[in-house]
Amino acid sequence: MITKQDRLNLAHALVFQAVTDLHDILQPEKTHDELISVLIDLVHMGHHMEVTCVNTAHHDDSGLSPAPHLGTHNAGWAIDLWPLNSLKHEDYMDASTHNFRVFLQDIAKCKYYYQTGLVGDGADSAENFTAAGPKAFQDDGGAHVHIGVHPTK
């Protein structure tokens, strides 16, 4: 059970580029509890993340999977982000580092993990696909790590 306070605490532990993404994190209508749970798990594992796109600001991707559109942004099952070295805006982690691969491995350990998308600035290297595991896919658009979730494992 994810509470309103859980969402507020999570929002404080993330770095945002846009206020719409912050609002999406706070609203259950925009982000399923399972997505919030995965992000809380990653914060508890010590990861810092800069959010680049959640739901409202994302183009309509609901056609990528049948209803309930698991793993998509517009149905509240996904987030785009980039890991940070600290909680400082734009202190982006180098995608060629061991720490980046640990981040990808940790995503795949989360209870509600569904898939990882990788694209740009070295995120989509062969080493990173290996680290992210068999559910990883080549994403498109600007550099980001896409995390998709689903309700059961």
Ligand SMILES: [Zn+2]
């Ligand atoms: Zn995405």
